[in-house]
Amino acid sequence: MSEEIDFDAILGKYHSDPYDYVEICATHTGRVSFKIAEGDTVNSPSGEWLHIPGSPLFEITREQNPKLVTAKTNGTISSVRQELEGQFVEAGEKLLTIRHPLKKKEVIEGILKEVLYLFPAPERAKYFFSLDIQSRIEKKGARAITIKPGDEIIIMSLMKRDTPIYYTGEAGVIHSVYFSPGLSVDQGQPLIGVCASEKLPLIQKVITRVKADWDKLADPGHLED
């Protein structure tokens, strides 16, 4: 992470194009049938437990097993590869793009995710801090906890099997926590964001600056709190 941050450039970028472009790819091989068209608005999962699926995007059929894929994020369909309608696709083939309008919190998270080391979830499971880390967090707060490679930091719980997860990133303090005990985290999603302790003031400066400049730069027609 650079010691010099061009705040105006970062904020200007988000101001001129305050969207995230989420590419949706085929989850596995199969024949594709789209449920949306370009320009359609789609909703993300909702409900108290996020149990109500988002808008249907496409159905993919493999071995006569149709699977409906729904939106994980809200926004507008900015592109659809209509030429693939009814065609057989390989896993990972890009199918469509959702233009997702960013909120202030997401902009801050987006910047932080570029400057923090993100430690990913190894499997879709529920996660909680190991007892030692949890008790230290309760006493001092996460940002006072320094971790290094090899430390047992998190317990992964799947089907009543508890697996200790050992940290493998760069040494530093736990700046951001992206999971909640009791809620499932998808494989590959970040669990924690870590940074070197000497960079903490700089990161705090980024957050303060984004918050302070938000209203000044925000176009009410595009940006939301």
Add this chain to the structure above:
Amino acid sequence: MAAINRPTPASLHEYIWQREKNSRSRNPLLPSPEKILRYGAIVGSVIQCHSSMDRTMDQARLHICDLEKTGASVASGTVILADTLIRSKGRFSRSWHAPVGGLWGCLILADTFLTRARTILPLTLGISCCEAVRDLGVDKACVRWVNDVLFSGQKIAGFLVESFRSPQHGEEFHLLGFGININNNCFPDALENTAVSLSQILGSPVNLHDFTLSFLAKMAWNIGLLSYEEEQELGRSCSPEDEESHLLLDQWKSLSDTLGRRVLYGYDIQQHPLYEARVTGIRPDGAIVMQLGDGHEIIEHSGELQYL
């Protein structure tokens, strides 16, 4: 002080290849009982019997580390038993009462499983225990997702599965902890209404040695089923997630009374119950499928249930 309960690998081997094999062979729907038992034959390859210790899970970790220091590797299938545990605990630091008379122990398995088998591995404990209990005539014993074994709403057994990586070579193991109330008839006040022992249910003492052999033989069978199904899956073209049929899941369904029940769900059900729902199914990966009050479906891969 010598342990009271002292099964040996030889006695378990004899039990598996005579009683367990004969029993399983009577079911014409089960394929290749010998093959399945050969896959599971590692269970009980070494059996340590202790009169008392703090926790068998801790002893298992220590055993793995000690052997590693000498350049050796622990035998997968090693079983550690203790007549009584001093510092036994359940999940989330819950206390677990483990006096003389119960079956307390830990099975060490090297992690040789593919993803699906690894995920549903915890089911083997509940299934094996419920099968062994029903063999004693307790037909009303049932499995509650994930692997609790209950009789009339009271818990006969509890299980913990923890993974462990050896410090020197990074070898991965699964530690399958089991606590089964056999002849221990006194429970602390807090557990009086929620726990029950087999001898309380049957009204007479149970032969602990025989029950231990029965439980471990059924573990051998069910671990063998996991490996057998892996072999079958590897020979098929479709993805395991598309597979509806799995012998272990079929057996779980036949022993469980969870499907169709109204339940309270929570990650830690005692401290943080989350919502009420009706259980509508179990997925090929062992996840539970529930229907919420608003009609929507929710799928959970972890957590605990309480029947309503």
